[in-house]
Amino acid sequence: GIQVEQSPPDLILQEGANSTLRCNFSDSVNNLQWFHQNPWGQLINLFYIPSGTKQNGRLSATTVATERYSLLYISSSQTTDSGVYFCAVRNTGRRALTFGSGTRLQVQP
Amino acid sequence: DSGVTQTPKHLITATGQRVTLRCSPRSGDLSVYWYQQSLDQGLQFLIQYYNGEERAKGNILERFSAQQFPDLHSELNLSSLELGDSALYFCASSGGQGPAYEQYFGPGTRLTVT
Numbered sequence: 001g002i003q004v005e006q007s008p009p010d011l012i013l014q015e016g017a018n019s020t021l022r023c024n025f026s027d028s029v030n031n032l033q034w035f036h037q038n039p040w041g042q043l044i045n046l047f048y049i050p051s052g053t054k055q056n057g058r059l060s061a062t063t064v065a066t067e068r069y070s071l072l073y074i075s076s077s078q079t080t081d082s083g084v085y086f087c088a089v090r091n092t093g094r095r096a097l098t099f100g101s102g103t104r105l106q107v108q109p
Numbered sequence: 110d111s112g113v114t115q116t117p118k119h120l121i122t123a124t125g126q127r128v129t130l131r132c133s134p135r136s137g138d139l140s141v142y143w144y145q146q147s148l149d150q151g152l153q154f155l156i157q158y159y160n161g162e163e164r165a166k167g168n169i170l171e172r173f174s175a176q177q178f179p180d181l182h183s184e185l186n187l188s189s190l191e192l193g194d195s196a197l198y199f200c201a202s203s204g205g206q207g208p209a210y211e212q213y214f215g216p217g218t219r220l221t222v223t
Contacts, residue, residue, distance in 0.1 A: 030208035041197055043214040045111065050209070086152065090208040095165030096142050096154035097201075097212060 002027045006087055006100035013077050013107050021072040021103045023087030031090040032063050033097065034072050038083045046072070046085075077107045112136065113215035115200050121221045127188040130218045132200030134181055140164075140203045141183040142212060143175055147196040158183055159206040190222045 003026040013019055025032070034046040047054050047061040049070065054061050058077075063070040074081055084104050088097040112135035122128055134141050143155040145168075154167035158177035169175075172190075177183040187194060197217045203210035 031211070033211060035214070041219065042216050043199060045211070045213060048211040088152075092208050094208065095157050095206075096144075096167060098154075099152040101151055 002029070002089060002091060002094065002098050004087060004089055004098055004100035006085075006103050008103060009101065010104045011106070013105065015077060015079060015107055015109050017077050017107075018073070018075045019077060019105070021074070021085050021087075021105075023070040023072070023089075023100055025068050025070075025087075025089050027068070027091055027093075028065065029089040029091045031097070032070055033088045034061055034070070035086045035088065036081075036083050037086060037102070043086070074105075077105075079107045079109055081105060082107050111213040111215065113200060113202050113213050115198075115215035115218050117218060118216065119219050119221075121223065122190060123223055124190055124192060126190050126222075127186065128190065128220065130185040130187070130198055130200075130220075132183045132185070132202075132215060134183070134200075134202030135213055138202035138204050138213075139181065140206045140210070141177055141181070142201040142203075143169075143183070143185050144199040144201065144214075145196050146199065146217075147193075152199075155185070157206070164206055187220070192222050195220055195222045 051065040084102040088099045114133045139160045155169040157165040201212040
């Protein structure tokens with residue numbers, strides 16, 4: 001099956017700093033989603049981005065499908081950005097999303 | 110708020126017992142997916158239903174079963190519970206069953222088996 005690798009596994013930032021999270025995947029995909037799991041366990045949809053670039057406030061994402069990676073950018077980080085960020089992918093050979101192991105982000109005041 | 114609802118939010122039960130988790134998809138969504146998040150296995154796909162029919166199985170144990178009802182809500186039944194079944198169980202829904210449909214996740218049910 002498709003493999004999803006996320007880096008870095010852990011990240012500690014000071015409030016106001018910027019960061020880039022990476023997601024590499026092993027096969028072509030029809031679906032790539034970024035999620036934020038908050039400290040209460042909720043999975044929040046951030047981006048649906050199988051290709052191209054999207055922006056939503058302080059967050060933006062880019063997927064380069066031909067090179068099989070996606071990047072999530074967080075600018076001017078806030079303590080509420082803390083949690084785990086997951087990348088998940090799906091292609092025509094799979095019935096459901098395959099998740100990476102996540103990047104655990106801690107933003108310190 | 111994703112529009113997907115799950116009940117209960119928390120469930121504490123003993124080994125050997127049986128529980129039922131409930132999920133209501135977003136309005137209009139026909140596909141329902143169940144995922145399990147445990148500390149050692151990460152987020153894993155369990156089973157998918159589309160418009161009342163089972164479409165795919167992932168790493169679902171034989172002790173677990175699910176169904177989707179005519180009103181499109183779904184239930185996940187977990188029986189003969191073991192300590193290792195303690196996990197966060199998510200339901201997700203999408204408008205169709207193809208890979209290009211975005212999936213939206215509910216808030217999850219946290220199951221603790223003691």
